[in-house]
Amino acid sequence: MAVLSINCFAQTSERIPTKGYALYTADGDLKPYEFTRHEIGENDILIETLYCGVCHSDIHQGRNDWSPQTYPLVVGHEIVGKVIKTGAKVTKFQVGDYAGVGCMVNSCRHCEYCEAEEEQYCLDGRVLTYGNKDIYHGGELSQGGYSNNMVVDEHFAVIIPQNADIEKVAPLMCAGVTTYSPIMHAGIKRGDKIGIAGFGGLGHMALQYAVALGAKVTVFDITDEKRDEALAMGAINYVKVRNQEELKGLNNTLCFILSTIPSAYDPMLYVNMLKVDGELAVVGLPAAKDAPKLTVTALGGRRKVWFSVIGGMKETQETVDYSVKNGIYPKVEIIPIQQINEAWKNVVDGKVHFRYVIDMQSLK
Known part of the structure; x- marks a missing residue:
């Protein structure tokens, strides 16, 4: 050109x-x-x-x-x-x-x-x-x-x-600002135990920002393919969500989770991992037919779910x-x-x- x-x-x-x-x-x-x-x-x-x-x-x-x-x-x-x-x-x-x-x-x-x-x-x-x-x-x-x-x-x-x-x-x-914004808005700081759901274009940016702030990050994805890279980027844990054994013991452990998932999934899997006053911020936007659904009464313990736009x-x-x-x-x-x-x-x-x-x- x-x-x-x-x-x-x-x-x-x-x-x-x-x-x-x-x-x-x-x-x-x-x-x-x-x-x-x-x-x-x-x-x-x-x-x-x-x-x-x-x-x-x-x-x-x-x-x-x-x-x-x-x-x-x-x-x-x-x-x-x-x-x-x-x-x-x-x-x-x-x-x-x-x-x-x-x-x-x-x-x-x-x-x-x-x-x-x-x-x-x-x-x-x-x-x-x-x-x-x-x-x-x-x-x-x-x-x-x-x-x-x-x-x-x-x-x-x-x-x-x-x-x-x-x-x-x-x-x-x-991908940068879409993940940077909610992480900063949530006030993530050194030592916070947080999760990042989905480890693709957005998720790997979110991990880098969270690690730079000193957070202890668990990454969630549906395959094992990016496990080594997530750990090399600073994640302390990587969970293959299709493996029930890896999900054990995670409920009520995280103060913040960022969902970057662009396809159908069950958000309650992640809501249940939040501590009291924990927050699930959503930035992934699946197709309308695959939009995740929440039951409001399941948000016990002052758990919060919010959507962030760029x-x-x-x-x-x-x-x-x-x-x-x-x-x-x-x-x-x-x-x-x-x-x-x-x-x-x-x-x-x-x-x-x-x-x-x-x-x-x-x-x-």
């Missing part, structure tokens, strides 16, 4: 030509797709996409697992690239800087949650990175990061430190800065865009080792 010139698109009124890979139907393959993005506004930056992570949410949303979608649809919300043009009023970025884009590209900016810097809970105008009606740009469909560029308001772009491991940083935009822009920046400073990155496999359909199948089958990241320079 030819690198875009910083002198391209001289007039901000011009729409931006873009190449990507899109789904044309919910059950089809991703295929090449050419489209245009909205013009560069005075507060916008144009990013040449370098890498984009492959999140299980891309698959759920693309396959209509949560709600009906409009096609063609370009997914991808773990985006990192280089700024190649800035709008007239941009102050946060300069041409040549690295920038990241996560799950949001706009919000109302005025509701109580936006003013509290938790734009992910915006009440009046949040626009997700793909598959959303962009009310700020004529109602066009937002298109994501499986593409060679992005146009985004600087407020919704994260500054990527120049010393970051750029091939690994993209998943911090979703993080606001301030917290996303904090996640990136903390991760780079402490050398916390996802384990990634870099792939060309031409292998994306095979990669999706591997994610669904649980065969990814831990996160696929697309090298967008492979897009022709």
Whole structure:
């Protein structure tokens, strides 16, 4: 792919030509797709996409697992690239800087949650990175990061430190902040006994953050395949939940559990492991047909269950800065865009080792 010139698109009124890979139907393959993005506004930056992570949410949303979608649809919300043009009023970025884009590209900016810097809970105008009606740009469909560029308001772009491991940083935009946020919100500290349910793209990030804080972490998964890696990353215990022997003695032992599971499971298995006042935070989002169910009366002992949604822009920046400073990155496999359909199948089958990241320079 030819690198875009910083002198391209001289007039901000011009729409931006873009190449990507899109789904044309919910059950089809991703295929090449050419489209245009909205013009560069005075507060916008144009990013040449370098890498984009492959999140299980891309698959759920693309396959209509949560709600009906409009096609063609370009997914991808773990985006990192280089700024190649800035709008007239941009102050946060300069041409040549690295920038990241996560799950949001706009919000109302005025509701109580936006003013509290938790734009992910915006009440009046949040626009997700793909598959959303962009009310700020004529109602066009937002298109994501499986593409060679992005146009985004600087407020919704994260500054990527120049010393970051750029091939690994993209998943911090979703998998990173999605796990960092609830762990920090729960106030996890040194010596706390906690659990992480599901040891995939999100789970292995959660383990690294929890270990960095000094927590004693038990990892739960359905297979033995990642046991050695979990222990090497600092887990004190690894439990194969399909082995009843390994589950013995765990009830009423943990103060916090983070569920990253993206498929059907029984949440009561983990609720029962919580101590009095223990908390189960849920970030994994299975397909609607597989949504986990709880019985309220089973939450005895002041146990709490809550759902966390990514993080606001301030917290996303904090996640990136903390991760780079402490050398916390996802384990990634870099792939060309031409292998994306095979990669999706591997994610669904649980065969990814831990996160696929697309090298967008492979897009022709």
